[in-house]
Amino acid sequence: MVDLYCSGCGVKIQTEDPEMIGYAPASALQHKPVVCQRCFRLTHYNEIQDVSLNSDDFLAMLYRISDKDALVVYLVDLFDIAGSWVPDLQRFIGSNPVLLIGNKHDLFPKSTNPNKLISWLRRSARGQGIDPVEVLLMSAGKNHGVDEAASKIDVYRKERDVYVVGSTNVGKSTFINRLIRNLGSGDSVITTSRFPGTTLDFISIPLNDGHHLYDTPGVVNDHQVAQHIDTRDYKIIMPSKEIKPKVYQLNEGQTLFLGGLARVDYIGTSRRSLIVYASGALLIHRTKTEQADDLYKRQLGNLLAPPGKDTHLPPMVRHDFRTRETDTDVVFSGLGWITIKGKGAFVSAYAPKGIGVSLRPSII
Numbered sequence: 001m002v003d004l005y006c007s008g009c010g011v012k013i014q015t016e017d018p019e020m021i022g023y024a025p026a027s028a029l030q031h032k033p034v035v036c037q038r039c040f041r042l043t044h045y046n047e048i049q050d051v052s053l054n055s056d057d058f059l060a061m062l063y064r065i066s067d068k069d070a071l072v073v074y075l076v077d078l079f080d081i082a083g084s085w086v087p088d089l090q091r092f093i094g095s096n097p098v099l100l101i102g103n104k105h106d107l108f109p110k111s112t113n114p115n116k117l118i119s120w121l122r123r124s125a126r127g128q129g130i131d132p133v134e135v136l137l138m139s140a141g142k143n144h145g146v147d148e149a150a151s152k153i154d155v156y157r158k159e160r161d162v163y164v165v166g167s168t169n170v171g172k173s174t175f176i177n178r179l180i181r182n183l184g185s186g187d188s189v190i191t192t193s194r195f196p197g198t199t200l201d202f203i204s205i206p207l208n209d210g211h212h213l214y215d216t217p218g219v220v221n222d223h224q225v226a227q228h229i230d231t232r233d234y235k236i237i238m239p240s241k242e243i244k245p246k247v248y249q250l251n252e253g254q255t256l257f258l259g260g261l262a263r264v265d266y267i268g269t270s271r272r273s274l275i276v277y278a279s280g281a282l283l284i285h286r287t288k289t290e291q292a293d294d295l296y297k298r299q300l301g302n303l304l305a306p307p308g309k310d311t312h313l314p315p316m317v318r319h320d321f322r323t324r325e326t327d328t329d330v331v332f333s334g335l336g337w338i339t340i341k342g343k344g345a346f347v348s349a350y351a352p353k354g355i356g357v358s359l360r361p362s363i364i
């Protein structure tokens with residue numbers, strides 16, 4: 001096949017992978033001019049479709065932002081904060097200001113203190129070398145906080161361009177589609193335009209003063225469980241509504257399995273509460289630690305599911321630690337977290353190799 005390029009955004013057309021940039025179904029190549037599916041959806045349905053790039057391509061693109069004078073809107077997924085940071089983002093965006101938005105706030109129990117969540121987000125952003133001008137909580141899916149985000153963007157951009165960045169699955173396309181609808185813009189307002197100097201192009205949305213808001217492709221983050229399981233299992237582990245915490249009183253030598261995707265052994269000391277924050281559809285199984293290895297071998301894909309029987313996950317890796325803070329969250333990237341109440345608990349956490357496991361002071 002001769003190389004074809006999209007007449008909307010200029011990207012090289014491919015017909016193999018619908019998830020990757022430049023995809024067009026083979027049947028669409030007969031129509032001239034040829035456009036990629038992303039541009040087709042944008043012009044015909046007014047809809048942004050997220051596409052993925054591998055990290056190297058993505059970061060090369062992002063690097064161009066460092067030469068611009070712009071506001072960077074950085075979306076992270078509140079359900080998977082650790083897993084949704086874009087590695088080394090600050091190197092690629094230069095000294096441009098960052099407005100940090102935590103999305104999927106609707107998943108948090110109503111009792112959550114938003115200020116605690118905002119401080120935690122700010123602190124973890126600093127740990128990543130990012131000092132946001134402001135941190136907002138939002139639920140793009142439920143259209144909560146989207147208008148506030150839009151007006152903050154307007155305040156902080158100070159008549160400059162805007163770049164929206166984030167990992168895949170954080171809700172970036174949901175957010176941008178909301179923005180477009182909330183702004184009430186008709187078809188004519190949205191255009192595709194080339195990002196100078198690249199072949200992998202950003203989609204741009206014209207703003208009222210001649211500047212643009214650019215949607216950047218989501219960076220695929222391998223630390224997320226979602227990258228390792230199929231769509232059916234993803235639907236089980238991704239909460240669709242407010243998380244109901246599940247409290248377990250554990251004695252020493254007891255284990256909790258989160259399906260077959262994660263495991264926590266409570267080693268000691270003394271009886272204490274562990275609170276699981278995860279999708280209600282994910283089965284939590286309690287057992288004696290001395291039986292846990294055997295159970296995992298026999299029941300992975302059956303009692304301990306997801307993953308389904310046919311999914312080949314990397315082997316489980318054990319992480320040992322002792323909690324220091326009063327209440328500590330053990331976070332499994334994309335799966336949820338377990339709050340260990342009280343300090344000085346000895347715990348071993350297991351997750352498939354490569355899946356992020358981290359600790360943080362309890363955020364709820």
Ligand code: GDP
Nearest residue numbers: 050104139140141142168169170171172173174
């Ligand atoms: P993108 O890859 O960053 O563009 O993410 P999408 O917009 O495709 O969203 C990824 C998933 O998160 C989809 O299943 C969305 O329905 C879901 N999602 C997006 N925003 C929200 C939200 O505010 N709350 C919840 N609960 N889910 C959301």
